[in-house]
Ligand code: ADP
């Protein structure tokens with residue numbers, strides 16, 4: 290936002306300007322442009338701003354500017370509503386302090402052991418970020434001394450009051466020296482917050498930034514309902530059709546990062562995983578690969594991905610819904626960066642849907658429900674990508690080998706339709722193994738997208754056309770004619786289908802006309818995209834086959850032959866009665 294000027298106009302010390310440059314911040318956000326000069330000049334401020342507006346730097350930078358590096362005592366306290374937020378804010382402030390050697394930031398919060406925090410305080414941490422309850426505990430135990438505190442921040446004040454911290458906040462502020470600065474930030478300004486401001490702040494500068502300044506508005510927020518055990522399969526499909534250059538997948542635990550990351554790698558996706566225990570150098574290497582495009586998908590825990598800033602990330606997937614809405618906001622902030630568009634997709638299990646409402650309340654934006662892509666959509670996407678590359682590949686040459694192989698194959702198999710062959714080759718090229726290849730993956734059933742209905746099915750050749758079935762009563766008594774090909778399947782296959790506008794009546798007409806059969810000889814007919822199957826229980830003589838092979842229906846030769854059923858290695862099976870949107 291050019292109207293916010295540049296960071297060097299804000300009057301920050303060079304060490305902080307250098308840290309901002311390291312972080313890749315180029316222009317200040319609206320709240321930063323207004324809050325930083327006011328705080329540097331010594332004023333108190335009240336900032337009304339939503340999440341994602343850059344509040345942490347707005348108070349964190351002036352806070353650090355106020356620290357006397359020679360004094361090894363607590364000089365600044367930031368109160369946050371949650372433990373998660375305390376850790377995040379402490380990390381952010383530490384990241385602003387990379388050029389301030391010797392500056393110590395400490396996060397204190399309930400539920401973690403007291404002693405390490407006490408030791409860190411004794412060693413001279415200058416900045417404390419914590420939840421009001423735990424900060425008060427340290428005050429009461431005299432492990433935290435207020436004498437040198439000159440800077441106090443109430444981050445997300447409305448949340449703190451909502452969580453019942455009003456009294457604790459009040460006590461911390463009352464215990465601070467009179468000579469101090471206070472910055473109060475809140476998304477809303479209800480009367481109780483006004484009262485806190487009136488009681489503890491001195492003629493504060495009021496800064497209000499509108500929603501538009503938010504860094505998350507360029508992110509399209511979506512969710513999909515996915516049962517837990519299908520999340521990995523759903524993720525692979527989402528990634529397969531995504532237009533994003535790179536994606537980050539958030540998981541809750543280290544174990545999940547490894548599991549999901551490995552599963553993606555196994556599926557041939559350019560992915561890696563990191564968790565909080567990965568060494569800093571290793572983490573930097575991975576992030577670098579993500580930045581340069583050597584890596585497309587990063588599976589990470591919240592801790593591992595904190596502060597990660599890669600422009601290529603066009604998609605954030607919340608594999609697990611975060612417990613804290615605040616974490617959600619931080620996660621989706623990994624995309625839509627540098628003015629780009631981004632999408633955030635959250636997987637929620639059917640039982641977790643209430644969490645969405647919580648997130649929507651916090652972000653004040655609604656999430657749009659989307660469907661997980663079907664195998665058909667995934668294949669279609671891959672085909673588009675594959676075909677887009679054909680012209681370029683053709684230019685490169687060395688295709689004679691393939692031309693010859695195809696010519697030989699067609700010569701040896703005169704029944705093979707070249708277009709069918711192309712379809713098969715394309716299916717193989719995109720890794721589509723046919724309707725029942727990945728059996729056991731009942732993702733689509735789980736997603737309620739598969740509609741089982743008799744006769745609906747997919748082309749055995751991997752073409753995802755829906756077939757229609759026409760049951761014909763089998764009234765005809767079997768003719769006992771030894772010249773008829775007997776045994777095997779009563780099903781016959783013709784090389785004409787929906788694609789050619791084939792109607793069952795036309796097929797029956799050809800069989801009874803040219804083929805010399807009677808209507809009673811013709812049983813059930815299933816029509817698919819590029820072919821049809823027809824039951825002829827009495828069989829056909831070689832002469833009839835020959836005649837029918839050349840008979841044209843709907844403009845194409847019938848090429849009738851006995852249906853041999855699934856062939857080994859083809860992975861295909863009888864197309865009838867399969868789900869309309871089959872498994873893959
Ligand atoms: P808030 O506390 O208002 O919710 P944060 O301070 O957590 O917002 O900032 C949200 C995200 O925006 C963070 O990822 C942060 O690194 C990034 N950010 C903050 N200020 C800038 C800036 N000036 N330029 C680019 N990114 C920024």
Ligand code: MG
Pocket residue numbers: 340341344345444
């Ligand atoms: Mg914040």
